[in-house]
Amino acid sequence: MKNFEIIANLLKEIWPEHHAKLTSEICQLSSDDAFLLDYIAEKIILIKKDKLKQAIKNYKQTCAVIVQEEIHFRRTQSYRLKTEQQADTEIYSNSSFMDMYLDGLLISQLFWSNHFKVFQFFCSSFLTQISKDDTLNRFVEIGPGHGLFLSEIVKKLPSRECLGYDISESSLRHTSQALQSLECAANVQLINKDIYNLPTDQNFDAIILSEVLEHLEAPQEILTKLSHHLTPKGLLFINVPVCSPAPDHIYLFKTPNEVQDMITSCGFRVNETRYFPMTGYSLERAIKSQATISVAAICQLST
The missing domain is CATH 3.40.50.150 (Vaccinia Virus protein VP39)
Structure with missing residues (x-):
């Protein structure tokens, strides 16, 4: 799993606590799962190239944003946004947020x-x-x-x-x-x-x-x-x-x-x-x- 290890090592450097939490999950994978995971990691490395480390940082930031949404959900039993217009104004039309968020979702294909x-x-x-x-x-x-x-x-x-x-x-x-x-x-x-x-x-x-x-x-x-x-x-x-x-x-x-x-x-x-x-x-x-x-x-x- 050399491609996965490249990304995992960057995660360990940037967010060691999260890396430790994921390690036990990865150890339980079957050989077929491990092969596919490494295949996805290879794709991510090709996509991000020299921006891979920043993508990992954006993944960490995405997780922090989602934790805040989770707190709201647990308190209210509802999602914070109610309309597509709100989502467009706050998220989709915000290019800097989208850059961070899409990187986070890309990396989540490996770690979630x-x-x-x-x-x-x-x-x-x-x-x-x-x-x-x-x-x-x-x-x-x-x-x-x-x-x-x-x-x-x-x-x-x-x-x-x-x-x-x-x-x-x-x-x-x-x-x-x-x-x-x-x-x-x-x-x-x-x-x-x-x-x-x-x-x-x-x-x-x-x-x-x-x-x-x-x-x-x-x-x-x-x-x-x-x-x-x-x-x-x-x-x-x-x-x-x-x-x-x-x-x-x-x-x-x-x-x-x-x-x-x-x-x-x-x-x-x-x-x-x-x-x-x-x-x-x-x-x-x-x-x-x-x-x-x-x-x-x-x-x-x-x-």
């Missing part, structure tokens, strides 16, 4: 077990299913962020058409830089677009919606809308965290069942689902204590 496990599920299940059907050719990721999901599609399915939509220009800039560093930018079209205003004639064979619904005031409206943009054989990959306070989260999903119920009420059936609790928690403990759980699902249109 729920983020790592979602990526693993995306690669092993979702992409495997899509690769078996060469009639599924047009893909879009809404809110591509760190670019790891899009880059993996391009690597494994280079002949497919890939798009990325995001309302934040700062976020798209980070996505573009990541894809360029991973040498797959030429295969992806990134577009600054509000998903509430998708053209009615745009249809996709695969839609990736990872950590987006919790950023919306009315996620069911978007899910219903997307049901009209997915082809009959197409697949939808959804990743939604429950009880997950963050500076730009608006809609609070309190349980995994709430996520699944919303998906099925909006015209989809859930073919496969996984629940991944946050680092250090079993699923049972996370549910009991209202800790973060990532709910990942592979869906198709209801028939």
Whole structure:
């Protein structure tokens, strides 16, 4: 795990307490998990290059911000922000904050077990299913962020058409830089677009919606809308965290069942689902204590 160790050693230098806490978790990984973790670390090193140390510092700062959101959540049982306009003004239009935050979320793919496990599920299940059907050719990721999901599609399915939509220009800039560093930018079209205003004639064979619904005031409206943009054989990959306070989260999903119920009420059936609790928690403990759980699902249109 030489790539992972490069990042872990920087973390030890910058934030030794956090490094010590994570060490016991990493020691429990299977060989397959360790291989994927090192693979993600390699991608991060390629993306950040000589700015890797700053990215680790930004990860530490991101965690501090989230701790403050967690305090508010525990006190009020609600997220601090209530509207998309608030999120846009405070977060998405604040380029310096977005630079810090997106770095933090990129590094979290290594150090937060729920983020790592979602990526693993995306690669092993979702992409495997899509690769078996060469009639599924047009893909879009809404809110591509760190670019790891899009880059993996391009690597494994280079002949497919890939798009990325995001309302934040700062976020798209980070996505573009990541894809360029991973040498797959030429295969992806990134577009600054509000998903509430998708053209009615745009249809996709695969839609990736990872950590987006919790950023919306009315996620069911978007899910219903997307049901009209997915082809009959197409697949939808959804990743939604429950009880997950963050500076730009608006809609609070309190349980995994709430996520699944919303998906099925909006015209989809859930073919496969996984629940991944946050680092250090079993699923049972996370549910009991209202800790973060990532709910990942592979869906198709209801028939």
